[in-house]
Amino acid sequence: MGFVDHLPTRRELLVGSGALFAWSQMPRIARAEGRDPRLLVIVLRGALDGLGAVAPVGDPDWISLRGDRALVLDGKPPALPLDAFFALNPAMPNLHRLYKSGKAAIVHAVATPYRERSHFDGQDVLESGLVKPGMTSSGWLNRALLALESGGRVDPRGSRALGIGSVTPLVVRGSAPVMTWVPQKLLPASEDTQSRLLDLYQHTDPKLATVLQARMKLASLSGAPSAGDVMSDDPTLAPPGIARVRAYFADAAGTAARYLAKPDGPRVGAMGFVGWDTHIAEGAASGQLYNLLGALDGAFAAIESNMGEAWGETVVAVVTEFGRTARINGTQGTDHGTGTVAFLIGGGLAGGRVIADWPGLKPAQLFEDRDLKPTTDLRAVLKGLLRDHLRVEEKVLADAVFPGSADVKPMGGLVA
Amino acid sequence: MSNSAKAEAVLALHRFGMGPRPGSIAALGSDPRAALIAELDRPLVLAAAASLPSSAKAYRTVADANARRTARAKQAQQQAKKQQMASAPTAADDQAQPQLQTQGQAGQEKDAAEMAAKQAADAIPDPGRPMYLQEAKLRTEAALAADIGFAERLVWFWSNHFCISANRIQSMSGAYEREAVRANALGRFVDLLLAVEGHPAMLFYLDNLGSMGANSTAGINRSSGLNENFAREIMELHTLGVRSGYTQDDVISFANVMTGWTLVPPGADPQHGGEFTFNPRLHEPGGQTVLGKRYEQEDVEQGRAVLRDLAAHPATATHVATKLARHFVADEPPPALVEQMAKVFRDTEGDLKQVATLMVSSDEAWRAPPSKLKRPGEWVVGMVRATGITQVDPVLYTGGQQLLGEPLWRPPAPKGYPDDEASWIDGVGRRLDVANNFAERITGMADPQAIIEDVLASQIAPEVKQAVGRAESRQQALALLFMSADFQRR
Incomplete structure (x- = not known):
């Protein structure tokens, strides 16, 4: 694992992967069709609150469920309308624009087959593509690549997987070679991590708590606009820590796009963004979740612009391990839940719609009377993308990529 | 193993060891005190260092490189000047040129020659840096x-007590620790003292190489040059301790005693350059009185005799015992423990293994609450050990140490790095950056739950277990675990 800020040479690739697998520059069938598809998977670690991101403003129980934490069309700022029923968090104008032009789709009330509430196990299931946690030797995206490799033209510089971050995300790990790019910007310990540590210190070590608190205060001071800067009176002005997070998201996602756009670059990539575990003070049309969604929206913009001409053949799937409780908890946040959303963006999408078999929000309609009930299996969405975008065979998807998923039919019509 | 035995094993590893690693709690068995003592009977050599150069060889290598660099630079400068002369305009052309332009040209030529010299010098890299990194690794x-x-903790302690700085002598810093400190850390204090004070790295660091007595041959020829630094630091920092009763006259006399303790110039002797030597031409002749005792020896034995007496001085026993107890047990160590350790020091003529044994056999050393804040180096090593990783990238490791304010073998002053909470606690915020970064790098290979259960035998605060269990990602869980008081304190 090295700090690599240039496209790796073949030798570095050999060193990095141990054994060189080679497969066609682009999936064989896709090539026959004259296409060169790209797929990027973004994992939001920590469990995204799907209801806080994409609100069912048309559901009669929505306001009573979330109260003044509910996104509404006449809120401050107002949620961005998607259709007659759903509206998008106002932090995401880029996603809204893409949606309106048919280049983004949202799948709601979606979940993996995992029904417990452990982040680590949930992420294992999400990324391994298996039904049960604990198997972490390879991810579904890597196995999909292996399937595409057979029968392809041998080109050692051909397509390969790209992992972003100093640890390759599990979803793309496996026997197919992976090149890794580590962002030069270090992601700072998130505000969430800092406040959890502060909470831990307050219960175990008051002296360390005092020091950490002072540091957090200092960081907020040094990040504040200096005297020479134009002062902003924007009430939604992001707190200073989030500026670094925004820069990191945009840098990492934008670089991934630059690699994927290259004629001889990788064709699939994966990356993870942390910080979504909003137990305390989640916010809605402003605050913590709003800031993170804004950073993600900036990452979408970076991908679109850096993909260049390849944007038209690009699909980005943004997924998370599970959702959060439908109701707000006692600390103005949400706890671990089940159903959530997945974002799909890219020039290659048949978008402009929210795909949802809406379960409703009445207590009896919630999963275990607490979470948004999942009505769509995330594997159906991913299988649909792999089949129709990368041309992975359906049988391979059911046996090798998502083992034991023969009953979960690929969702059709996602790709233009 | 009972829970209390496990708890004692974890305390033993944090307080007296380098921290728990996979299998270490089981290795301690039911009697952690005995296991600690047993470790002191094993040889303390760095087998892997057999191929590394001795400090003298390291010093010669650097001196050779420096000499070659100077020579190349000179050569390149001369050549550049020659070329400029050859391509200089002829006299006929020159007449047509305004005077001003010729001056400008001369300036450019000088710059070009200097640049050529610098380039030639830079072409020969400094061999000291790779030596430092290899030793650090x-x-x-x-x-x-x-x-x-x-x-190993004792080696680190004595290395800091008798510190030198790699800022001045990078090439020798690791070899110094191996040759002088590691070789004597479990022996007698007097042998350790004689080894470090006679080591070229220490003589270089504390400015004794050129210190000469006013009445020595060299002193008369060059009109004197006594340097008190070495003698003062030996008494103040290495042996007696500050304000323990010695006077300015004692310092001057002792400094005279130590004149002549120097090294063989590295360029003068390809076999022995860089090694310790006693140079009688620098040595102040005649007897000296130090701490009321007369030393009439005429040569290197005079200094050795003073050092032996300093090692045996009761103030040294107290000073050393206090520092050891402060490092391992508490910023304000229990006076009874310090006195017991000082007594063993005195009774055994400074047998350091016996002193360490007494410390871990004493209930006071175990009863103290875990209030010590680990120094950055201990903390980083403890964090890495918990993951089972046994190899480090020295560039990353030494870079991290620098970031945390404890760059390896580069203390800001001869006093070494401090050993109290107040000096380090403000840096805890920076540790979070390091922990977060490390957690991200290893999150694919380290499972926080497995570390808690297998490495720590679940001997960790319930709040930490809960925070780790609720973390949003493995990375966050690892960062919280490494930042917890259980990992910071001992």
């Missing part, structure tokens, strides 16, 4: 691989 990996790490 082996030393750190010894700490990572040790079952308990009590002996």
Whole structure:
């Protein structure tokens, strides 16, 4: 694992992967069709609150469920309308624009087959593509690549997987070679991590708590606009820590796009963004979740612009391990839940719609009377993308990529 | 193993060792005190360092490179000047040129010659840096691989007590620790003292190489040059301790005693350059009185005799015992423990293994609450050990140490790095950056729950277990675990 800020040479690739697998520059069938598809998977670690991101403003129980934490069309700022029923968090104008032009789709009330509430196990299931946690030797995206490799033209510089971050995300790990790019910007310990540590210190070590608190205060001071800067009176002005997070998201996602756009670059990539575990003070049309969604929206913009001409053949799937409780908890946040959303963006999408078999929000309609009930299996969405975008065979998807998923039919019509 | 035995094993590893690593709690068995003592009986050599150069060889290598660099630079400068002369305009052309332009041209020529000299010099890299990194790697990996790490902790303690600075002598810093400190850390204090004060790295660091007595041959010829620094630091920092009763006259007399303790010039002798030598031409002739005792010896034995007496001085026993107890047990160590350790020091003529044994056999050393804040180096090594990693990238490791304010072998002053909470606690915020970064790098290979259960035998605060269990990602869980008081304190 090295700090690599240039496209790796073949030798570095050999060193990095141990054994060189080679497969066609682009999936064989896709090539026959004259296409060169790209797929990027973004994992939001920590469990995204799907209801806080994409609100069912048309559901009669929505306001009573979330109260003044509910996104509404006449809120401050107002949620961005998607259709007659759903509206998008106002932090995401880029996603809204893409949606309106048919280049983004949202799948709601979606979940993996995992029904417990452990982040680590949930992420294992999400990324391994298996039904049960604990198997972490390879991810579904890597196995999909292996399937595409057979029968392809041998080109050692051909397509390969790209992992972003100093640890390759599990979803793309496996026997197919992976090149890794580590962002030069270090992601700072998130505000969430800092406040959890502060909470831990307050219960175990008051002296360390005092020091950490002072540091957090200092960081907020040094990040504040200096005297020479134009002062902003924007009430939604992001707190200073989030500026670094925004820069990191945009840098990492934008670089991934630059690699994927290259004629001889990788064709699939994966990356993870942390910080979504909003137990305390989640916010809605402003605050913590709003800031993170804004950073993600900036990452979408970076991908679109850096993909260049390849944007038209690009699909980005943004997924998370599970959702959060439908109701707000006692600390103005949400706890671990089940159903959530997945974002799909890219020039290659048949978008402009929210795909949802809406379960409703009445207590009896919630999963275990607490979470948004999942009505769509995330594997159906991913299988649909792999089949129709990368041309992975359906049988391979059911046996090798998502083992034991023969009953979960690929969702059709996602790709233009 | 009972829970209390496990708890004692974890305390033993944090307080006296390098921190728990996979299998270390089981290795401590039911009697952690005995296991700590048993580790002191094992040889303390760095087998992997057999191929590394001695400090003298390292110093010669650097001196050779410096000499070659100077020569190349000179050559390149001369050549550049020659070329400029050859291509200089002829006299006929020159007449047509305004005077001003010729002056400008001369300036450019000088710049070009200097640049050529610099380029030629830069072409020969400094061999000191790779030596430093290799030594840092082996030393750190010894700490990572040790079952308990009590002996390694003692090496680190004595290395800091008798510190030098790699800022001045990078090439020798690791070899110094191996040759002078590691070789004597479990022996008698007097042998350790004689080894470090007679080591070229220390003589260089504390400015004794050119110190000469006013009445020595060299002193008369060059009208004097006594340097008190070495003698003062030996008494103040290495042996008696500050304000322990010695006077300015004692310092001057002792400094005279130590004149002549120097090294063979590295360029003068390809076999022995850089080694210790006693140079009688620098040595102040005649007897000296130090702490009321007369030393009439005429040569290197005079200094050795004073050092032996300083090692045996009761103030040294107290000073050393206090520092040891402060480092291992508490910023304000229990006076009874310090007195017991000082007594063993006095009774055994400074047998350091006996002093360390007494410390871990004493209930006071175990009863103290875990209030010590680990120094950055201990903390980083403890964090890495918990993951089972045994190899380090020395560039990353030494870079991290620098970031945390404890760059390896580069203390800001001869006093070494401080050993109290107040000096380090403000840096805890920076540790979070390091922990977060490390957690991200290893999150694919380290499972926080497995570390808690297998490495720590679940001997960790319930609040930490809960925070780790609720973390949003493995990375966050690892960062919280490494930042917890259980990992910071001992």
